[in-house]
Structure formats: structure tokens, C-alpha cells
Amino acid sequence: EDQVTQSPEALRLQEGESSSLNCSYTVSGLRGLFWYRQDPGKGPEFLFTLYSAGEEKEKERLKATLTKKESFLHITAPKPEDSATYLCAVQGGDYKLSFGAGTTVTVRA
Amino acid sequence: KAGVTQTPRYLIKTRGQQVTLSCSPISGHRSVSWYQQTPGQGLQFLFEYFSETQRNKGNFPGRFSGRQFSNSRSEMNVSTLELGDSALYLCASSLGVRSDTQYFGPGTRLTVL
Numbered sequence: 001e002d003q004v005t006q007s008p009e010a011l012r013l014q015e016g017e018s019s020s021l022n023c024s025y026t027v028s029g030l031r032g033l034f035w036y037r038q039d040p041g042k043g044p045e046f047l048f049t050l051y052s053a054g055e056e057k058e059k060e061r062l063k064a065t066l067t068k069k070e071s072f073l074h075i076t077a078p079k080p081e082d083s084a085t086y087l088c089a090v091q092g093g094d095y096k097l098s099f100g101a102g103t104t105v106t107v108r109a
Numbered sequence: 110k111a112g113v114t115q116t117p118r119y120l121i122k123t124r125g126q127q128v129t130l131s132c133s134p135i136s137g138h139r140s141v142s143w144y145q146q147t148p149g150q151g152l153q154f155l156f157e158y159f160s161e162t163q164r165n166k167g168n169f170p171g172r173f174s175g176r177q178f179s180n181s182r183s184e185m186n187v188s189t190l191e192l193g194d195s196a197l198y199l200c201a202s203s204l205g206v207r208s209d210t211q212y213f214g215p216g217t218r219l220t221v222l
Contacts, residue, residue, distance in 0.1 A: 031207070031208045042216070043201075043213035043214050043215045043216050044199070046210055091208060094165070095164075096154050099152035
């Protein structure tokens with residue numbers, strides 16, 4: 001069974017203090033790794049899709065990277081509006097999406 | 110382009126009742142997936158429909174079922190509700206290619222009393 005572990009569970013940052021979130025996974029035949037952002041009471045919002053080790057994608061203050069065993073989401077100079085829960089999901093050989101428990105990020109002004 | 114819409118947004122039911130939730134995918138998307146999100150278990154995959162056929166299924170009891178219509182809209186049904194079915198039910202749509210990105214709706218918050 002595919003497994004996704006995200007760390008840390010929670011992260012409190014000062015505005016401008018860069019940090020990284022980790023997503024480690026075990027999957028049989030990775031077809032894709034997905035990052036989502038979820039605000040309280042809302043559905044997950046798509047951020048990135050990574051398909052192969054070495055791939056990187058950027059969007060504003062966020063950058064996602066992928067290795068054969070884990071993915072990182074780097075937040076550079078975060079702002080309070082970056083506060084959210086960040087979810088990582090992998091799609092394996094059976095095409096099902098398996099989600100991690102998420103990392104809740106709080107950015108203080 | 111309008112996003113994924115789900116109705117109703119909130120629902121309160123009692124144990125033993127049944128419930129039907131509705132999902133309208135993004136225009137042009139042919140695949141619809143359903144997920145259950147709870148604080149204890151996180152986001153868990155229920156099932157996926159493509160071209161009116163169930164293409165994939167998670168590990169949930171038979172009380173959970175779904176269907177998809179010819180216009181790609183989807184419904185999921187939960188029969189004989191239990192307290193543990195209280196959750197946020199999320200629908201996600203994608204174009205239909207199997208490794209495609211899924212876009213989520215706002216969810217339906219179901220409370221079972």
C-alpha cells in the first residue's frame with residue numbers, strides 16, 4: 001500500500017523566514033506527486049505536479065522539488081497569506097491518490 | 110472558467126438515514142473522484158468515475174456508492190449513516206487522462222447525529 005508521510009505536522013514562521021516542508025513516500029510505480037494548499041473549511045487548491053526525480057517547479061514564493069524518495073516544498077520569504085495546510089499526495093501504479101496528513105503552516109506578521 | 114461545484118455545502122442527518130451528495134465538474138472534465146476528509150484519517154479516496162463507469166475504488170464499505178451521468182456530473186450516496194460518517198466529502202475533477210491533475214470542489218460538510 002502506498003504511504004505518504006509529511007513533516008513537520010505544524011510550522012510557525014515569522015514573516016520573511018524561509019523554510020521547507022518534507023513529504024516522504026513509498027509507492028509502487030510513482031506516476032505523479034501532487035502538492036495542494038488547503039485553507040480551513042475549503043477544498044484543496046492545486047499547486048504543483050511533479051512526475052520524475054530531479055524535477056522542480058516554482059510559483060511565486062513556493063518551489064517544489066522531487067527525489068526518488070521524497071519531495072520538498074520550499075517557502076521563500078513567506079507572508080501571512082501563505083498560512084494554510086499544505087498537502088502532499090502520490091499517485092501509484094493503481095492510479096489512486098494517497099494523501100499525507102499535511103503540514104499546517106502559520107506565518108506571523 | 111467555473112470550478113468544481115458541490116451541493117449541498119452543509120448537511121445534518123441522523124443515524125440510519127441515507128444521503129446523496131452532488132458534484133458538477135469543471136467544464137470539459139470527464140473524470141470525477143470522491144474523497145472523505147476527517148481529522149483522524151485525513152483525505153481518503155472513495156471512488157473515481159470516468160465516462161459513467163467506476164474506474165477505481167477505495168477501501169470503503171458498500172454503504173458508499175456513486176454514479177456519473179452522461180454530462181459528467183456525479184452523485185455519491187451513503188446509506189444507513191453512522192456517526193463515523195461525519196466528514197467533509199470532497200469531489201475532484203480532471204480531464205480524464207489517468208495521471209492528470211485533480212481539481213477539488215469546496216466540499217460538503219456532513220454531520221451525522
